[in-house]
Amino acid sequence: MDLNLSGRHALVCGASQGIGRAAAVELAELGADVTLFARSAETLQAVAASLPRKHAAQRHDWRSVDMQDTAGLQAIAAELVATHPVQILINNTGGPPGGPAYSAEPAAFESAFRQHLLAGQVLLQTVLPGMRDSGYGRLVNVISTSVKEPIPGLGVSNTVRAAVAAWAKTLSGELAADGITVNNVLPGYTRTARLDGLLAAQSQKSGRSEAELAKDMIAAVPARRFGEPGEVAAVIAFLCTPAAAYVNGVSIAVDGGRTKALS
Ligand SMILES: NC(=O)c1ccc[n+]([C@@H]2O[C@H](COP(=O)([O-])OP(=O)(O)OC[C@H]3O[C@@H](n4cnc5c(N)ncnc54)[C@H](OP(=O)(O)O)[C@@H]3O)[C@@H](O)[C@H]2O)c1
Structure with missing residues (x-):
């Protein structure tokens, strides 16, 4: 089974802690160069310094960026790919605040849509030429089991995650012929x-x-x-490997069996 990511560059969002950070570790373990995105510069610097280095050419980097700032995100990503094209994109960020859908302010939907879907779209468009040039691309969205069963009390999140899932499924059909896969990982209760x-x-x-x-x-x-962040990260990393080339357009729950939906 080919799990080798040496020579691949992974951009991992929401990588200062939690699932994003764990995904960065797993991708680095498989040999990828990893660039970390999140807001807290100090933490990112420490995480980048702590990532595994499996071969002499492997290098890791970080950028402080707010995924709410669509234009800033695009500029930072464009500067990154100009010198180091990205083949692996992990679209991950903080979850929207809880609460019922009916009482949420329209601005809350707008903000979550910007952070989860517009950020992903801007990043994808920025990295896509590099993926196409190398004939290798992996986009993994970290979303939620709510795309199979909406979760009570997470009205804004349920709504926006479904939009991301529909976006991902559409992209998976559009980009497959270029050697690019698009999949979603759905964490269950993860510590x-x-x-x-x-x-x-x-x-x-x-x-x-x-x-x-x-x-x-x-x-x-x-x-x-x-669940542990590393358990979700292992599935994310697998989806990024050559071995997972024929897994495309799916949403995989990593939830200890909690979701009852059949597909
Ligand atoms: N943990 C669970 O049980 C669980 C279950 C289902 C779904 N999920 C979803 O999985 C995703 C990751 O979860 P997690 O538990 O790892 O979350 P987390 O511990 O809250 O980490 C979120 C990451 O996103 C970054 N981030 C937050 N807002 C950002 C922004 N505006 N711009 C850039 N980066 C931002 C944070 O770093 P900075 O603060 O430094 O920016 C951090 O690195 C979330 O969408 C979450 O809702 C988690």
Whole structure:
């Protein structure tokens, strides 16, 4: 099985912590050069310095960028690919705040759409010429199991994730003949700052302890535990390898079996 990513350049968004950071580690383990995007420069610098180096030519880099700033994102990505074309793009960022759909401000939908879909579109358009030139491209979107079963209390997220899933499926058909695959990874409850934040918010609202809430969540997972960022990252990294060339247009849940949908 060919898992070698030496000589490939991966751009990993939302890479300062959590699933994005874990994905950067796995891609570097497979030999890729990795460039990290997120806002916190200091953290990114430390993560880049800590990434594995499996061969002498392998180099890692980072850029501080806000995915809400579509024009700034485009400029930074364009500067990056001018010297180092990207073949692997991990479209990942922070999740939108929780709450029902009916009461969400239109601005909340606008903001989530910009950060999740417009950012992905701008990045894809910037890296696409390099992918086409090398006959190798991998786009992996980190979204949510809500694209199979909407999650109560995450109205804006459910809506925007579905848009990203539809975008990805459309792209997968448009780009396959160029050697480019487009897939989605759907994390279940994964132990990151995002999960901690959701637990803290729910605890404050309900008056129940975070431990009690976590116990209830785990009871709904057949594996009876939360996932680890590295477990989601392993699937992301596999989708980026030559071995995964014929996996295209799919959404893979990494959720310990929680999602009940058949496909
Ligand atoms: N963890 C879970 O249980 C779970 C479950 C289902 C879906 N997901 C989804 O999977 C994705 C990753 O989750 P996670 O748990 O790893 O999240 P996380 O721990 O909150 O990490 C989010 C990453 O995105 C970056 N980021 C946030 N806003 C940004 C912005 N405006 N511009 C650029 N970078 C930004 C953050 O870095 P900076 O703050 O430095 O910018 C950080 O590196 C999210 O979309 C999340 O909703 C997670």
